[in-house]
Amino acid sequence: MLRQNLGQWLSAIRVGQKISLGYTLVLGIAVSGTTAGFTVGHHYQQQADKREEHARNEVELLHRLQSRILQTRTHQQQLIPLAQYPEKFQDEYAHLLKHKAEIQEIWAEIKAFITNSSFLQDREHQTTISAFLQTYDRVPQLYSQQIEQRVERIRALNVEQAQKLMLEFTNSDLALKFDGISDELVDLIDRAYRELQAAESSQQQASRVAEKIVVTSIGLSIVIAIVLAILTSRAIAQPIQTLTNVAQRTTEESNFDLQATIVREDEIGTLAKAFNQLIHSVKQLLQQQKIANEQLELYSETLEFKVEQRTQELNQKNAQLQQLLEELQRTQVQMVQSEKMSALGQMVAGVAHEINNPVNFIHGNLTHVQEYAHNLLSFVQLYEKHYPDTAPEIEAGAEELDIEFVQADLPKMLDSMKIGTDRIRQIVLSLRNFSRMDEADFKAVDLHEGINSTLLILQHRLKDRPERPAIQVLRDYGNLPLVECYPGQINQAFMNILANAIDALEEANLKRTYQEIKESPSQITIRTSMIDSKWIKIEISDNGVGMPESVHKRIFDPFFTTKSVGKGTGMGMPISYQIITEKHGGKLDCFSILGKGTDFMIQIPVQQQIYNAV
Known part of the structure; x- marks a missing residue:
């Protein structure tokens, strides 16, 4: 009902009012979208700035604490050889007392900092710092007290006894626990740096969000402007064109049965009504002109032929x-x-x-x-x-x-x-x-390095697991020269083929026990060799389940996959085939025996003077 009323209202208003309404709508969306983009972006930018400031303060405090801990431990160890020099000993001890006070001050700052933290996103990190403060809360104070007690005792001892006393304290459990503060600070500082990186990333994301909102609003405005232009064209030009066509047909065919369709009540609707009245008046004067009817019938037959011909063209x-x-x-x-x-x-x-x-x-x-x-x-x-x-x-x-x-x-x-x-x-x-991956030019590279690097990336899938032993990789490398290729694309092909081999072995292992797999281990064999002075060959084979002939025929077809939904796109092998054959002018063949395994053979020219990437 609302849509019908809106259509009636739009058809009733004048053309100039429709154009003004459209421009107002487009400008309103553009202005509101831009304002919203800058407002949201400013909001997120402020939050990101606060997070970054918080992370920087945390890194600074932890670094200061770690520095003072290490300096205190260094000065304490220096007391041992300086026991025979009272003045130097006292000077070193004064430095130690100074660092003790600084550690207490920094410790208190960190406690207050963690207590008042409201921007810490990583709650686990906050819990870790709190646990660290609780674990070592008394250690610096006890450490300082123990040093002070030993310094007092040293005054009454000879040099050898004093050095022995300080050496025993250096290796005591309390001193080792004091050293543990520095060790744990390394991990805390690493986490604080990750917080800082996350805050910097949030700043960039805030800018991108604002840009997306502004661009989206502008894009939406453009789309609406185009739609309004089309609608305006239909509202003005199309009715006038329709009216013109009716007038032309009436004149050319002498067919005065034609009437202009009246769908609006604006100025164009008024013009159509007047034109229809004119045709009706002429029709009354020329009702007996049969020639016009014959011409109209002939035109209809021609139109049917054109429609049929146009339909065939559209099908093509x-x-x-x-x-x-x-x-x-x-x-x-x-x-x-x-x-x-x-x-x-x-x-x-x-x-x-x-x-x-x-x-x-x-x-x-x-x-x-x-x-x-x-x-x-x-x-x-x-x-x-x-x-x-x-x-x-x-x-x-x-x-x-x-x-x-x-x-x-x-x-x-x-x-x-x-x-x-x-x-x-x-x-x-x-x-x-x-x-x-970002190397866009041909380079002469060692393909063995690319294979080894790919195996390293896939190591998490090759190593042993509770349900099966590790998948063995047998390397039978020949003496290959440097090969001109796109290194990143070749590595991508190696990755696809080796990942498929691992998938095949894992599928075969689902039907075997751990002991059976151990007795007959899963293996991937990689052989490289020279075919002649211009071509090299790489064979990657597995002893998995193999492929039936129906699958083997379609292995390089785009979007063909035997994996379940969500686990494969069916584009890994087609892309590898395109990389080897089209990009490098090589050959990629697949040989498989059901129940025995699969062998992929790659042949690539050593130099690419003839075969250039498409």
């Missing part, structure tokens, strides 16, 4: 549009897949960069530590050589420290630490190699 165009739609869907899925791999590459590259910096720092300093340790041990051996008869106290100290064990074990520990950092650097290098 519909078939073409359907084909274009399917192609668009394939392209869309491929773009989404490429975007996912690009995002994964950016994430992996970022993580590798963040890990690589501290590891390089540790790895570089290990060389100096080894050199210092070697020099110190050589000095100790030189001292033992020239002073074999040492004081009883030195002998007792050497026996207590087990100096011979330290001399033998310290180089081994440093070597093992260096081996560990080397391993981490190798892992980071593999992650960087896989993250070449």
